[in-house]
Amino acid sequence: MQLYDKHHIKIYNSLTGQKEIFMPINEGYVGMYVCGPTVYSNVHLGNVRTFMSFDMIFRYFKHLGYKVRYVRNITDAGHLENDADEGEDRIAKKARLEEIEPMEVVQRYTVDFHNILNAFNFLPPSIEPTATGHIIEQIEIIKTILDKGLAYEVNGSVYFDVLKYNETNDYGKLSGRNIEDLIHNTRSLDGQSDKKNPQDFALWKKAEPQHIMRWPSPWSDGFPGWHLECTAMSTKYLGEHFDIHGGGMDLKFPHHECEIAQAEAWNGQTPVNFWMHANMLIMNGKKMAKSTGNYILPNEIFSGDNPHITKAFLPSVARFFMLQANYRSILDFTNDGLLASEKGFFKLMNAIDSLKGLKTDTISSFNVKDWQQSCYDAMNDDFNTPVLIANLFEAVKQINQIKEGKATIKTDDLEMLASSMTVFTFDILGLVNPSESQNDSGKLEGAVELLIKMRDDARANKDFALSDKIRDELLEAGIQLKDGKDGTTYSTK
Ligand code: AMP
Numbered sequence: 001m002q003l004y005d006k007h008h009i010k011i012y013n014s015l016t017g018q019k020e021i022f023m024p025i026n027e028g029y030v031g032m033y034v035c036g037p038t039v040y041s042n043v044h045l046g047n048v049r050t051f052m053s054f055d056m057i058f059r060y061f062k063h064l065g066y067k068v069r070y071v072r073n074i075t076d077a078g079h080l081e082n083d084a085d086e087g088e089d090r091i092a093k094k095a096r097l098e099e100i101e102p103m104e105v106v107q108r109y110t111v112d113f114h115n116i117l118n119a120f121n122f123l124p125p126s127i128e129p130t131a132t133g134h135i136i137e138q139i140e141i142i143k144t145i146l147d148k149g150l151a152y153e154v155n156g157s158v159y160f161d162v163l164k165y166n167e168t169n170d171y172g173k174l175s176g177r178n179i180e181d182l183i184h185n186t187r188s189l190d191g192q193s194d195k196k197n198p199q200d201f202a203l204w205k206k207a208e209p210q211h212i213m214r215w216p217s218p219w220s221d222g223f224p225g226w227h228l229e230c231t232a233m234s235t236k237y238l239g240e241h242f243d244i245h246g247g248g249m250d251l252k253f254p255h256h257e258c259e260i261a262q263a264e265a266w267n268g269q270t271p272v273n274f275w276m277h278a279n280m281l282i283m284n285g286k287k288m289a290k291s292t293g294n295y296i297l298p299n300e301i302f303s304g305d306n307p308h309i310t311k312a313f314l315p316s317v318a319r320f321f322m323l324q325a326n327y328r329s330i331l332d333f334t335n336d337g338l339l340a341s342e343k344g345f346f347k348l349m350n351a352i353d354s355l356k357g358l359k360t361d362t363i364s365s366f367n368v369k370d371w372q373q374s375c376y377d378a379m380n381d382d383f384n385t386p387v388l389i390a391n392l393f394e395a396v397k398q399i400n401q402i403k404e405g406k407a408t409i410k411t412d413d414l415e416m417l418a419s420s421m422t423v424f425t426f427d428i429l430g431l432v433n434p435s436e437s438q439n440d441s442g443k444l445e446g447a448v449e450l451l452i453k454m455r456d457d458a459r460a461n462k463d464f465a466l467s468d469k470i471r472d473e474l475l476e477a478g479i480q481l482k483d484g485k486d487g488t489t490y491s492t493k
């Protein structure tokens with residue numbers, strides 16, 4: 001008996017607009033594909049939020065005992081500046097501006113991506129394939145779609161024929177757009193384009209002479225369209241029909257809509273049972289995005305070196321902040337929100353640290369089994385982490401009452417409480433306890449908090465020579481203290 005036999009997850013399926021009970025295609029196995037980053041710049045906190053949602057989902061499936069194959073790709077070619085197949089390749093453009101090889105751009109930002117995700121305690125996916133590693137597979141898919149008459153070749157490029165496909169299929173079923181509106185709303189072709197209709201999208205593009213990232217194909221030396229790589233890589237590793245496909249909400253259209261169309265045109269079956277979309281992180285009322293400059297980088301959160309925040313925050317505090325919102329809700333990034341999450345995070349960690357020393361009794365005044373069930377219920381309801389966290393705080397309240405002698409707990413209940421707190425907080429939410437962290441930022445946080453406390457004591461004793469010395473010497477070591485109405489905070493320079 002596995003935990004998944006007892007716990008049935010309801011997942012909101014973007015394709016049907018409903019929460020549905022998750023039934024895997026193969027019992028005991030989950031195949032999940034998530035669109036990875038285009039590695040042409042540092043990941044911002046918005047990107048991290050989407051990947052974090054799927055990290056939490058991956059962790060929960062694993063906890064329930066499923067064997068999960070989680071595929072998250074790296075887009076290292078084919079993603080043009082504009083989603084309508086226009087503009088330069090994002091990676092090639094960066095390479096041109098920096099006068100380096102495109103693959104140097106790819107390497108630099110793939111390493112950055114991994115470092116950031118490690119800092120946030122992500123689990124690595126089972127497979128992390130790259131678009132450039134799957135050019136042959138992409139060419140084979142194009143050949144079949146051409147044979148089926150659902151794509152056409154013009155001047156060395158191949159385009160997907162959306163109107164033809166829509167005669168027998170439903171283009172727009174994921175994003176809820178209908179073809180008439182799309183035709184009405186897309187600007188007409190300017191005569192420069194090879195496309196028959198503006199809705200059509202590229203499967204293969206012939207490379208201009210200056211385009212460095214190019215591969216031979218039956219049609220031209222060129223490169224694959226952006227949507228095709230995900231169809232090739234997801235089906236190669238998960239099969240032509242798999243359980244879950246995820247990504248950020250902004251990928252629903254056109255990227256995922258096009259993925260469905262390609263896969264259906266190619267092999268006649270719908271590729272995915274559950275489409276999942278994580279909602280956006282916003283800042284100043286607008287989506288966090290590299291292109292508009294409205295973003296914050298994870299390293300700026302860890303150092304405090306950004307005008308939007310007043311201090312440095314641990315990666316686990318930022319993680320906690322993001323998981324306090326439902327993955328399907330928009331989340332507004334604010335300094336106040338982070339400060340509140342920091343308080344809550346340390347309250348939770350302190351309660352967990354104190355579990356070891358709790359005294360037991362002959363009766364429990366708190367029903368631990370029901371509480372544990374509520375934690376599962378929250379996660380089974382479409383991975384509702386804010387409700388799970390509210391349950392964890394209910395346990396914190398009980399732990400503190402037991403400490404104060406206002407409540408009691410039996411030995412076996414205490415064991416269940418301690419193990420469930422660990423499972424939900426660390427294994428499923430993926431938080432790291434700074435008191436047990438092997439990582440330097442956790443130790444630094446602890447040491448600086450201690451010095452801040454010593455300085456507060458010195459000031460309370462009117463020993464200003466000592467309090468100034470602590471402040472000045474920390475500053476010399478690159479740590480700046482800031483006194484505010486809610487106490488002293490710090491940032492690293
Ligand atoms: P990209 O590298 O632009 O393809 O984006 C990588 C992932 O980050 C995609 O799944 C996007 O949907 C997601 N993403 C981009 N901006 C945000 C944001 N502001 N909030 C949440 N996710 C985002």
Ligand code: ZN
Pocket residue numbers: 034035036230255
């Ligand atoms: Zn994709």
